[in-house]
Amino acid sequence: MDSSPETHEHHTSTDPLVTRLTAQGVHGVALTWVDNAGLTRVKTVPLARLADAAERGVGMSPVFDIYLIDDSLTSSRHTGGPDGDLRLVPDLDRLTALAAQPGWAWAPVDRFDQRGGRYPGCQRHFARRMADRAAERGLRLRMGFETEWVVTRDGTPAATGPAYGMTRIVELSAYADDLLTALAAQGLEVTQLHPEYAPGQFEVSVAPTDPVGAADEAVLVRETVRAVSLAHGLTPAFGPAVTPGTVGNGRHLHLSLWEGERNLCAGGDGPFGMTGRAESFLAGILTALPALLAVGAPSPASHLRLQPSRWAGPFQCWGLENREAALRFITGAPDDPAAANAEVKCFDPAANPYLVVGSVLAAGLAALDSGAALPEPVAGDPVHQDQPRLPASVPQSLDLFLRSAALREAMGDELFEAFAAVRAAEAELFAAHSPEELAAATRERY
Secondary structure, three states: OOOOEOOOOOOOOHHHHHHHHHHOOOOEEEEEEEOOOOOEEEEEEEHHHHHHHHHHOEEEOHHHHHEOOOOOEOOOOOOOOOOOOEEEEEOHHHOEEOOOOOOEEEEEEEEEOOOOEEOOOOHHHHHHHHHHHHHHOOOEEEEEEEEEEEEEEOOEEOOOOOOOOHHHHHHOHHHHHHHHHHHHHOOOOEEEEEEOOOOOEEEEEEOOEOHHHHHHHHHHHHHHHHHHHHHOOOEEEOOOOOOOOOOOOOOOEEEEEEEOOEEOOOOOOOHHHOOHHHHHHHHHHHHHHHHHHHHHOOOOOHHHHOOOOOOOOOEEEEEEOOOOEEEEEEOOOOOOHHHOEEEEOOOOOOOOHHHHHHHHHHHHHHOOOOOOOOOOOOOOOHHHOOOOEOOOOHHHHHHHHHOOHHHHHHHOHHHHHHHHHHHHHHHHHOOOOOHHHHHHHHOOOO
């Protein structure tokens, strides 16, 4: 594990940033990371302390890597207890004034030890390391998340219109307008905002970017949705299952594989036009999906969502534009090769997005040299076909995760074992909960 000093890897000067943010009325900066329970944690500093935070970091205990969703804690072989300290170093290239939170700016952090070396449990470091591995192979990934949530008012859905119905946009027109305005003001390129299937449910998609940037933007999108919702007297629920027995919230990952300016998901002689390298990469993801489910659908509540015939992707199969397949391939228009991409549909908002992009990269890269091929694509609903079901519980997916040598090597023992400890502890925490109790305990925590 590389532990070379890198505290100064973010070279952007703070002086022009502080001047600009001061003119925008910013007084404080929220410095965030996402823990192994999938929760966004924060330390804040006054704007006047931003330069010091960028130079020396802000102190934080490593114990949060083994916190659970309810703020109880477990332990792992490398992480646990009150000892130790880390430095949270903001990435000033991502510093953003928060349009829906006047007076505040935001930046994601990388975590370092006291000597300035990379902290091996840092999920953002992991995502960057996997992107660097791809770059060493002459590849770059473009990734983007779709985020789904349900808005409620006094415990009931805030919109009564039908699924995908214009009525819902009319009912919450000012809310949707404020959300689009805030996201655009923060430099996020929204590709779609629309009502989803469940009552009060919406989805927003942003344009693809590099893997670490995609994870950063997933955090920023969610917190912007939260701020705009609260300003309108609404409560957002990002949990995988809001109401058991109905369609839940997903956070699907879109990805495409590039070599220079060429999209390897198009222009090849493989299935539906993808190149051989793209096919092997996607075959690696498909093969690893049962273990990856522990990362991308990590909560016991995730399995309330992963039900057949709900477009949640509970079967380990792929298909062309098949919204029931866990891995969906989109060819795009013939005159737009940049649009070809794959979508992982079985992931949800309980997941740490940095772990998601890093783990998917690790799985794809592990298969790149094997010449792995995709099986035949599935057409129609897999529930009516002989397709393997993805794990039906956290213990099942966690067992497969723990057996994955590729994911352990990619993450490193410290991150791998801390993550596994949190997953096991949350499975035990909610083991006796009914579906209704589980949904209630998780739907508004993320």
